[in-house]
Amino acid sequence: MAAQTTGDITDALMADSVWTDADLDAHGIPRWSVPFVTIGGGIGSFAMVDALRVAGVDPSAMLVLSDLDAPTETYEHLATNSQIPDHERLRSDSGSVLDCLWGWPGYALREAITKRRPGPVWQVATEPILSEYFTPQAGQVYQSVHREAARIGWHTMLRKGVVRTVRKRAGGDYFVLFTPEPGTAPTKRVAIHARFVHLAVGYPGVRFLPDLQAYRETYDDYRSVVNAYEPHNHVYEEMLRRPTTVLVRGSGIVASRVLQRIIDDREQHGAQTQIIHLFRSYPQGWQGDSRMFRRPSRRGWTYQAFNFPKASWGGQLRYQLEGLEGEERVAFIDAVGGTNTAPRRDWQRQLEEGARDGFYTQALGTVDAVEPAKGSTRVATTIRTPTDGIGVLEADFILDATGLEAEIEEHRVLRDLLEHGGAGRNVKGRLDVERNFEVRGTAHGDGRMYASGSITLGGYYAGVDSFLGLQHAALQIQGALASQGFSRRLGALRSTSQWLKWARNVAP
């Protein structure tokens, strides 16, 4: 390869799937060396690094590559946009404590102690029989993660910047090509030689329904049609200023929360908002094929406490799924997951009252067209009903609450891994990982690559996109790394002594 000393990549370098040390030297790209790198720097990386620190790995052996200042940053951004500010509750159980690998004490016990009232403990002890499931306030989660991040030395491991690609290194291991924040390195790029690479890049992006995306691009209207995961406070502000009609699409947890926000504004601040809720499918009654495998649906909503049944994380459903391949796995994940929301009584009350008082109406159909309404500033959605009728729904705003899913190729690092790194796709099109979260096809000499979080949905574990799922993945990966000599085993003695350090807020 022609000698270059620019400190940057060339097309020729990028065309090679395997890089040598000399390739990088010739390009003037400095080589750093560290045993373990995690890419992402959000809560997935946090859970991973936390587990490794607890398992005795020194911070000097790990780097966190991220453009985030705090591990909760992206999560907070998405939660806040989807109308879960710090005081509202997440859809996560008491034991899914992101800052505490042991799961105890849970969020409920901690809230009871902080607020000096027994309510949360009563709730968690009697859920879901006498109470609804306890769920933590978002702010409690963030604060406790910040505390744990400080304890494990997160900021000593964090390198701010953007990962460009991960390539195999001739002779084994990987190079992580990294663009540090301007001014923090002498060259534009740095190549980090790592034996272990962990990918936790989260959702590659917000996915819009195709008809809504087409509308936004065609009419250059990014104000009337919004996604629940992007900032859209102007919609609620407008609803308070004047009577408006909003069309909500989606029937998952985000739709529930957005509807609650809209109705709260009606109840508490006098908004006069009319809600049209458009369903593509309208489940009613039991979903499932037997008395032992069914969940309730009512008025278009499918209910379960969390995004998967609880046993998916660490019970019989976890093991059932681990034994499934191909289409059977897809069918199982869809049957226990899919679009669903939490059966919270306050939400149900609001919607029942809305239906009775006429400000909440439901519509069922597939969308034929979304275009500006004739003679007004509204947006008209033309739908085809199940009986092949045509309906037109006019609204001032359309709120897309259908989800966050996006193709993994939209993430540059993942696309590159599919092209050059040997990675493949699983049965749901995401990154294919083993039961221990090793990315299939990427092993290289002694080097191993792992992934956790939403990019691995469709593998052998359903609840990947959750606090507990991230911790499960972290423990699985930690176990795999320990068997390769990186980190100690987390036996009973080490677990206990480390918990005592955690409880005293002392570094691991």
Added chain:
Amino acid sequence: MTPTLSGRIQSRLVLVAIVGIPIAVVLGLILPRPTETTTLGDMYRVFFVALALVAIVGLVWELIWHGLQQFRWEKDWPTLFGLVTGVPEGIVVWLLLRAGVPIDVGDVDGSTFVIMFAITWIAIWLVANGPLQVVFIRWRFQGGRFF
């Protein structure tokens, strides 16, 4: 909790061993003797046979509880269930002790048994709902299995 059947059985046996036995030892020493002639040996005979029944008859109970769990969509076992199942289990242990199964332990004082059983059951329940995870970090991800 989200136990598997083998996790249920393993958890029961481990909890009886690490929580039930120490508690029985302590309770034997501190609980008032029902009669003047009751010895520590008499107390321990009742307590340890009761614990053995919790462990062994419990294997049958676990089959029943696991069967009932199959009717739950979540395939979980709510915390409250873990507490209230102590009532039928306690009654059966009491009846078996009274009937001299598996061995004759002599007269069993009702109030002593209730106090011993309730304290032991609640202690096991409390330990299973948190502190156990401190020692066995993977236990909750493995459906309550240790092995």
